[in-house]
Amino acid sequence: MQGDRNKILVDSVKRLLRRNAMHNLRKIVEKTHAADLSRVFDFLTMPDQHRLFQMIPDTEQKGVLFSEMEEDTFLEFAEELALEEIVAILESMPNDDVADIIGRLPDEKSDEILQLMQKEDSEEVEGLLRYEDDTAGGIMVPDFIALGEEITAREAIESLQKEHQDVEMPFYLYVVNEYDNLVGVISLRQLVVVPPQTPLKAFMTTDVFSVKTDMDQEEVARIVARYDILAVPVVDETNKLVGIVTVDDVIDIFRREATEDILKMAGVGEEFVETKSVLKSTRIRFPWLFASCIGGIVAFFVIGSFEESLKQFAYLAAFIPVIMGMGGNIGTQSSTIVVRGLATGRINVRELWSVVFKELTIGIILGVTYGVLIGAVAQLAFGKIALAIAVCGAVLSSMSLAALVGSLVPMAFAKINIDPAVATGPFVTTSIDVISVFFYFMIATTLLGL
Amino acid sequence: MQGDRNKILVDSVKRLLRRNAMHNLRKIVEKTHAADLSRVFDFLTMPDQHRLFQMIPDTEQKGVLFSEMEEDTFLEFAEELALEEIVAILESMPNDDVADIIGRLPDEKSDEILQLMQKEDSEEVEGLLRYEDDTAGGIMVPDFIALGEEITAREAIESLQKEHQDVEMPFYLYVVNEYDNLVGVISLRQLVVVPPQTPLKAFMTTDVFSVKTDMDQEEVARIVARYDILAVPVVDETNKLVGIVTVDDVIDIFRREATEDILKMAGVGEEFVETKSVLKSTRIRFPWLFASCIGGIVAFFVIGSFEESLKQFAYLAAFIPVIMGMGGNIGTQSSTIVVRGLATGRINVRELWSVVFKELTIGIILGVTYGVLIGAVAQLAFGKIALAIAVCGAVLSSMSLAALVGSLVPMAFAKINIDPAVATGPFVTTSIDVISVFFYFMIATTLLGL
Numbered sequence: 001m002q003g004d005r006n007k008i009l010v011d012s013v014k015r016l017l018r019r020n021a022m023h024n025l026r027k028i029v030e031k032t033h034a035a036d037l038s039r040v041f042d043f044l045t046m047p048d049q050h051r052l053f054q055m056i057p058d059t060e061q062k063g064v065l066f067s068e069m070e071e072d073t074f075l076e077f078a079e080e081l082a083l084e085e086i087v088a089i090l091e092s093m094p095n096d097d098v099a100d101i102i103g104r105l106p107d108e109k110s111d112e113i114l115q116l117m118q119k120e121d122s123e124e125v126e127g128l129l130r131y132e133d134d135t136a137g138g139i140m141v142p143d144f145i146a147l148g149e150e151i152t153a154r155e156a157i158e159s160l161q162k163e164h165q166d167v168e169m170p171f172y173l174y175v176v177n178e179y180d181n182l183v184g185v186i187s188l189r190q191l192v193v194v195p196p197q198t199p200l201k202a203f204m205t206t207d208v209f210s211v212k213t214d215m216d217q218e219e220v221a222r223i224v225a226r227y228d229i230l231a232v233p234v235v236d237e238t239n240k241l242v243g244i245v246t247v248d249d250v251i252d253i254f255r256r257e258a259t260e261d262i263l264k265m266a267g268v269g270e271e272f273v274e275t276k277s278v279l280k281s282t283r284i285r286f287p288w289l290f291a292s293c294i295g296g297i298v299a300f301f302v303i304g305s306f307e308e309s310l311k312q313f314a315y316l317a318a319f320i321p322v323i324m325g326m327g328g329n330i331g332t333q334s335s336t337i338v339v340r341g342l343a344t345g346r347i348n349v350r351e352l353w354s355v356v357f358k359e360l361t362i363g364i365i366l367g368v369t370y371g372v373l374i375g376a377v378a379q380l381a382f383g384k385i386a387l388a389i390a391v392c393g394a395v396l397s398s399m400s401l402a403a404l405v406g407s408l409v410p411m412a413f414a415k416i417n418i419d420p421a422v423a424t425g426p427f428v429t430t431s432i433d434v435i436s437v438f439f440y441f442m443i444a445t446t447l448l449g450l
Numbered sequence: 451m452q453g454d455r456n457k458i459l460v461d462s463v464k465r466l467l468r469r470n471a472m473h474n475l476r477k478i479v480e481k482t483h484a485a486d487l488s489r490v491f492d493f494l495t496m497p498d499q500h501r502l503f504q505m506i507p508d509t510e511q512k513g514v515l516f517s518e519m520e521e522d523t524f525l526e527f528a529e530e531l532a533l534e535e536i537v538a539i540l541e542s543m544p545n546d547d548v549a550d551i552i553g554r555l556p557d558e559k560s561d562e563i564l565q566l567m568q569k570e571d572s573e574e575v576e577g578l579l580r581y582e583d584d585t586a587g588g589i590m591v592p593d594f595i596a597l598g599e600e601i602t603a604r605e606a607i608e609s610l611q612k613e614h615q616d617v618e619m620p621f622y623l624y625v626v627n628e629y630d631n632l633v634g635v636i637s638l639r640q641l642v643v644v645p646p647q648t649p650l651k652a653f654m655t656t657d658v659f660s661v662k663t664d665m666d667q668e669e670v671a672r673i674v675a676r677y678d679i680l681a682v683p684v685v686d687e688t689n690k691l692v693g694i695v696t697v698d699d700v701i702d703i704f705r706r707e708a709t710e711d712i713l714k715m716a717g718v719g720e721e722f723v724e725t726k727s728v729l730k731s732t733r734i735r736f737p738w739l740f741a742s743c744i745g746g747i748v749a750f751f752v753i754g755s756f757e758e759s760l761k762q763f764a765y766l767a768a769f770i771p772v773i774m775g776m777g778g779n780i781g782t783q784s785s786t787i788v789v790r791g792l793a794t795g796r797i798n799v800r801e802l803w804s805v806v807f808k809e810l811t812i813g814i815i816l817g818v819t820y821g822v823l824i825g826a827v828a829q830l831a832f833g834k835i836a837l838a839i840a841v842c843g844a845v846l847s848s849m850s851l852a853a854l855v856g857s858l859v860p861m862a863f864a865k866i867n868i869d870p871a872v873a874t875g876p877f878v879t880t881s882i883d884v885i886s887v888f889f890y891f892m893i894a895t896t897l898l899g900l
Contacts, residue, residue: 007798035676161643171621171638171680188621188638193611225705226485228698230621230680247697248678251704255675258708259790265712266786267779278808282815285783292779293820296772297827303768304831310764317760317767318753321774321883322746328778329717329742329879333735336716340709348457358728365732370743377747381754429779433771 009036010043017048026055034061038068041077049077063093066101071271075104083109087116095121096141096249099128136220137213139253140234140243146174147200149183154196156186171230174241175204182210182233182241210235213242220245221253222345261343264421265336267291295430299437306441309448315382316444319374319391320437326370327398327436328429334359334406335424342414343421349414356407363403367396390447394440401439402432459486460493467498476505484511488518491527499527513543516551521721525554533559537566545571546591546699549578586670587663589703590684590693596624597650599633604646606636621680624691625654632660632683632691660685663692670695671703672795711793714871715786717741745880749887756891759898765832766894769824769841770887776820777848777886778879784809784856785874792864793871799864806857813853817846840897844890851889852882 009032016025029037029052037056041049056062066074066089078086090098090113102110102125114122124142131137147156156173173191175184184204194203210233211220224232224247234243260270267288303310303320310316338355341347347355375392379385406428410420459482466475479487479502487506491499506512516524516539528536540548540563552560552575564572574592581587597606606623623641625634634654644653660683661670674682674697684693710720717738718731753760753770760766788805791797797805825842829835856878860870 006795007800033677157642160639188642189610192607192638192642225698225701227483230697247680247701248675251675251697251701254701254704254708255794258704258712259794262708262712262715262786262790266782268783268787278811278815281808282812285780285812285816286819288783289776289779289816289820292775293772293824296775297824299771299775300768300827300831303771304765307764307768310767311761314757314760314764314767315754317764317770318750318757320767320770321749321753321887322743324771324774325742325746325749325880325883326739329739330735332716333718333738336712337718340712344705344709345456350457358731361728362732362735365728366735366739369736370739374743374747377750381750430775433775437771 006036006039010040013040013052014043017044017051022055025052029055030057034064035068038065041065041069041073046076046080049073050080053077059089059092062089063097066090067093067097071104074101078105078109083112083116087113091117091121094141094143095124096128096139096243099125099138103129103133131213134217135213136211136215136217136234136245137243139217139220139249140213140245142243144174144231144233144241144244145172146176146180146241149175149177149199149201149204151200152196153191153194153198153200153203156191156200157196172233172244173200174208174233174244175200176241179238180240182208182235182239184208185233208233210241211245212237217253218257218343221250221257224250225254257343261339261421264419265339265424291427292430295433298434302434302438303441306445309441309445313387313448315387316441319378319394319440322374323391323394323398323436323440324433326374326395327402327432330363330366330399331402331406331428331432332424334363334403335410335428338407338410339420339424342410349411352411352415355411356404359403359407360400363400364396366403367399370399371396384448386447386449387444390440390444393443393447394436397439397443398432398436401435402428405432405435456486456489460490463490463502464493467494467501472505475502479505480507484514485518488515491515491519491523496526496530499523500530503527509539509542512539513547516540516543517547521554524551528555528559533562533566537563541567541571544591544593545574546578546589546693549575549588550583553579553583581663584667585663586661586665586667586684586695587693589667589670589699590663590695592693594624594681594683594691594694595622596626596630596691599625599627599649599651599654601650602646603641603644603648603650603653606641606650607646622683622694623650624658624683624694625650626691629688630690632658632685632689634658635683658683660691661695662687667703668707668793671700671707674700675704707793711789711871714869715789715874741877742880742883745883748884752884752888753891756895759891759895763837763898765837766891769828769844769890772824773841773844773848773886773890774883776824776845777852777882780813780816780849781852781856781878781882782874784813784853785860785878788857788860789870789874792860799861802858802861802865805861806854809853809857810850813850814846816853817849820849821845834898836897836899837894840890840894843893843897844886847889847893848882848886851885852878855882855885 012028013025016028034056037052040052044052053062053065056065069077090101102113105113114126117125127142128138147159171188173186173188174182175186177183184201184206185208186200186204190203209223209227209229211223213234213236220232224245231244231246233241234245236242263269267285269284338347342349371392374395375388378391379388409428410424413422414420462478463475466478484506487502490502494502503512503515506515519527540551552563555563564576567575577592578588595610597609621638623636623638624632625636627633634651634656635658636650636654640653659673659677659679661673663684663686670682674695681694681696683691684695686692713719717735719734788797792799821842824845825838828841829838859878860874863872864870
């Protein structure tokens with residue numbers, strides 16, 4: 001297991017730091033990939049982080065570490081580093097990662113860094129910082145290979161040998177016309193297998209996918225995944241090629257977005273909190289529970305208003321959990337399906353009514369089924385048909401309503417461009433709780449004549 | 451929006467099919483990527499699916515369609531196709547995708563197909579079928595480029611031109627020794643930029659990641675993501691290179707696993723149900739609701755056993771929703787963090803006690819906070835300090851217990867190799883409901899002397 005290896009690594013590093021066994025520590029650092037070292041950092045004190053960091057022999061590896069560190073860990077860590085050292089490391093990194101990191105730093109610090117960087121790099125980074133973080137422009141790398149249509153395969157190979165050494169993922173070569181508009185693409189592989197004198201335009205693929213700089217990153221990721229490509233070119237409003245989004249960033253987007261959605265649905269913020277301190281986690285989890293607390297207090301007043309009925313027939317209370325539970329659970333099912341469906345593109349926000357109608361139908365079918373089942377239990381327990389009908393009716397209305405609210409709220413949120421994952425948490429759960437209980441007591445008191 | 455484009459495509463195709471406008475339909479089919487057509491299929495009747503399918507001019511595109519279709523849609527669709535046609539299409543596809551498809555078919559049909567296929571292909575596919583579906587062996591492609599250490603860059607390029615035309619993603623060339631053991635890797639790019647007479651061993655990277663055939667696919671995916679590589683080589687128990695796992699499959703794994711986890715946590719099966727029929731969805735969602743129904747009925751008997759107390763003090767019932775709600779919500783938070791943490795590798799199953807202890811601590815802190823808050827509301831409403839303390843105690847014990855159960859159950863499941871996502875659904879939610887209610891009434895009746 002990868003996890004096991006991490007644990008072993010963390011334990012060894014900690015032990016060696018404690019023993020001050022610098023020689024052995026240096027050996028471990030040298031043979032460990034920076035992506036693995038970054039996980040160790042979360043478990044170390046600040047001084048130990050710096051001791052370990054200074055042992056990394058290679059500036060590029062330090063750059064990988066920068067990219068892989070948790071945002072909070074990095075910010076605290078960077079506080080203690082000399083600006084010159086940060087600049088040297090940033091200059092060894094791909095510029096899209098540099099833009100990400102600089103975007104996280106306080107403005108003052110990032111300005112100083114940009115001034116210290118080589119002009120060419122800092123201009124590129126500033127160019128990237130112009131775009132929104134979560135758009136194609138914000139995640140693209142400006143390092144790509146673009147060649148003219150008339151160039152031959154041999155000339156293209158020569159240009160690869162002479163320049164473009166810093167291109168991160170040179171698997172596609174883009175072909176542009178005199179206005180820098182994207183007109184075709186060739187793979188490195190095609191370049192190698194055609195006769196050397198063939199001009200690029202004779203064998204390039206003209207049917208090339210591209211995305212605009214302002215396209216949402218999830219949308220970009222879905223395109224890369226759908227067409228199984230390794231990079232997608234990004235063009236500006238004049239159709240000029242300005243960058244590419246590579247598949248490694250796409251993987252990160254998918255993983256991050258999935259984690260974000262899952263955490264948001266459960267009301268635990270957007271970022272993974274388990275690695276944070278107990279107090280920080282508590283603070284992040286507090287507000288969602290507060291929404292649920294308010295809902296519970298409202299339900300308390302609702303039930304309180306039926307005190308007289310409860311006094312006459314105390315058993316009414318015993319059905320509260322099953323009615324709330326059934327409503328809550330089917331509501332969670334509906335909203336989860338909608339949220340994940342929207343995220344993966346299986347559900348389209350334009351299908352609002354057909355999705356909601358389908359969920360409502362399922363809610364009614366399941367509501368009738370469980371209403372009859374739970375009503376039958378009530379009948380067996382009390383032999384009071386009015387109570388059985390009231391329980392059945394309450395389960396049915398609670399479940400249908402929950403399926404309706406659970407699907408409608410996230411669909412409606414998506415329609416007005418609010419993240420539907422947020423809707424699944426407090427809104428849906430809390431309102432279903434309150435409404436279920438209210439319906440139950442209304443139906444029960446009416447039918448039982450209380 | 452991609453979704454919008456899909457909707458437009460589905461609508462146009464349906465309209466043209468209705469009008470029998472074959473000429474226009476053919477034009478649309480020809481210019482649409484098969485990955486997009488596959489989404490249209492879900493919305494068509496079987497005869498229309500076949501009419502559309504026969505219009506696809508290219509066997510390879512038909513293959514892409516096969517891979518992209520929903521499993522159920524594909525099975526029904528394949529029923530109606532001649533075996534010879536299936537075989538012709540499969541032979542145009544990468545063998546890992548063929549193995550996936552054949553694995554889905556009934557045994558009898560898959561045997562017939564394997565017999566009809568060309569010997570070389572069918573042997574490869576059968577080789578792949580030997581491995582478990584969700585291991586490195588099950589998802590690898592056997593098409594990779596392996597060359598000897600002594601070969602020069604020029605010879606390597608020549609071999610690319612002459613053979614290996616069918617290799618799916620020729621971005622890395624693997625270097626093997628006389629026993630076919632993996633000893634190094636070079637990128638296509640390196641090959642192009644070194645002097646032609648350089649032997650591979652002079653410039654290959656010897657520090658090459660590889661995985662064993664039986665490694666779990668999620669583990670493989672995490673390695674590819676962590677090290678930002680485009681493919682990872684797969685070796686058998688004798689360290690012989692047998693295949694590679696490519697980054698496009700890794701993306702699919704991450705997306706599928708995330709969707710599976712999310713759906714399982716909400717108790718709606720493993721596969722996305724929104725595209726299925728109402729009855730099918732209902733059937734899939736039924737069992738989880740049944741678990742919650744049983745839990746609700748147990749809670750009913752628990753509350754029923756306190757009937758006498760309720761008769762004396764009906765307001766007791768009014769606190770049931772808030773106590774259940776707070777327990778349920780913090781339980782969901784804890785189990786979501788654990789399940790997603792395990793899936794992304796942020797939490798290690800070996801850290802069981804430290805994770806559970808942390809969650810319990812958070813549960814107690816939040817439990818005290820909300821216990822005091824809700825207790826204060828009770829005090830304000832009734833001026834009865836015993837009731838306020840009972841409510842406070844019930845909230846505290848319900849929330850701490852929920853955090854404990856919510857983190858312990860998925861951790862324990864993971865420890866014994868049961869999917870922790872399953873644990874989050876019925877088990878945790880239902881048991882927390884029942885236990886919360888029980889604690890509440892125990893504490894309340896004791897303190898109030900009922």
